[in-house]
Amino acid sequence: MQLYNTLSAKERAALIEEAGQDRLTISFYQYAHIGNPEIFRNHLFITWNELDVLGRIYVAHEGINAQLSIPAENFEAFKVHLDSVSFLENVRLNIAIEQDNLSFLKLKVKVRKKIVADGLNDHSFDVTDKGIHVGAEQFNELLEDPDTILVDMRNHYESEIGHFKNAITPDVDTFRASLDIIEKDLKDHKEDKKLVMYCTGGIRCEKASAYYKHKGFKQVYQLEGGIIDYARQVENKNLENKFLGKNFVFDHRRSERISDDVIAQCHQCGKACDTHVNCANEACHLLFIQCEECGSKMDNCCSDPCKEVNALPFEEQKKLRKGKGASNKIFKKGRSEVLKFKQ
Numbered sequence: 001m002q003l004y005n006t007l008s009a010k011e012r013a014a015l016i017e018e019a020g021q022d023r024l025t026i027s028f029y030q031y032a033h034i035g036n037p038e039i040f041r042n043h044l045f046i047t048w049n050e051l052d053v054l055g056r057i058y059v060a061h062e063g064i065n066a067q068l069s070i071p072a073e074n075f076e077a078f079k080v081h082l083d084s085v086s087f088l089e090n091v092r093l094n095i096a097i098e099q100d101n102l103s104f105l106k107l108k109v110k111v112r113k114k115i116v117a118d119g120l121n122d123h124s125f126d127v128t129d130k131g132i133h134v135g136a137e138q139f140n141e142l143l144e145d146p147d148t149i150l151v152d153m154r155n156h157y158e159s160e161i162g163h164f165k166n167a168i169t170p171d172v173d174t175f176r177a178s179l180d181i182i183e184k185d186l187k188d189h190k191e192d193k194k195l196v197m198y199c200t201g202g203i204r205c206e207k208a209s210a211y212y213k214h215k216g217f218k219q220v221y222q223l224e225g226g227i228i229d230y231a232r233q234v235e236n237k238n239l240e241n242k243f244l245g246k247n248f249v250f251d252h253r254r255s256e257r258i259s260d261d262v263i264a265q266c267h268q269c270g271k272a273c274d275t276h277v278n279c280a281n282e283a284c285h286l287l288f289i290q291c292e293e294c295g296s297k298m299d300n301c302c303s304d305p306c307k308e309v310n311a312l313p314f315e316e317q318k319k320l321r322k323g324k325g326a327s328n329k330i331f332k333k334g335r336s337e338v339l340k341f342k343q
């Protein structure tokens, strides 16, 4: 069982050399008991700002969840700092497959109630009673097992562009909603089947696996480090890749390609496409899948009304927006009724 980041000093050195002057995109999380998140937050900000870290970091009493980028040359210093924090020593770092120097543009360290907005009551079950962590190799073996039920713990717009072969991909917008749906669908198999789950970087499965054990599932497994680390292990160890398409990520890159399969379709014309864009109309900003042709035909907008607004001078657009809150269409993602193509 692999509990922590196994990047050796040598592998780290190779990574840094490969990146040269470039930045590395990294994510990690750790559940821990943090007495004073404010003080910890300030400490992180001061130290990481000096190391030119950019990213989005959430700190709470329950732990830390960080997505960031750092100049490759500062990576060693960053690692030394992490190891100096007792609960971050040897924390597993998920390092992006596709690097992009612009993955993050600012350093934001925020104190939150929770490190993931999961909508769960922490006190209802023991979050430390987690599923069995498996690496890529063992995960691949589990997928060959006829007693395995594979579940994608992410939302519909994430699994739409990429998921593991034969995975159940709940049609949900939130993590909380998927928990109940999966439990209902699998209620007759709490004892006889192996419940195997995965998510982007592993954090959602930490809670989900504990939740399902609490609900009576006897054999619960989770992919350690999520899709991000799976892809890295497949590459490093030359394993069979069972992931199809792209891994949706929450930074400027929007996704990283894991296999050449294009499993999604343009939401406007239905052509094979797996590129997410935001509607160019600032007041809309809807996240959806749009092919290049539709992009040029629609001026990068999701609908004709948005195209009209977007064609107005900026000052006039601003006037139209005045007094209106952010559009709630943003949260509909690929589900908006303005999108003509539905699977």
Ligand SMILES: [Zn+2]
Pocket (backbone or CB within 6 Å): 266, 267, 268, 269, 270, 271, 290, 291, 292, 293, 294, 295
């Ligand atoms: Zn199209």
Ligand SMILES: [Zn+2]
Pocket (backbone or CB within 6 Å): 279, 280, 281, 284, 285, 286, 301, 302, 303, 306
């Ligand atoms: Zn729009």
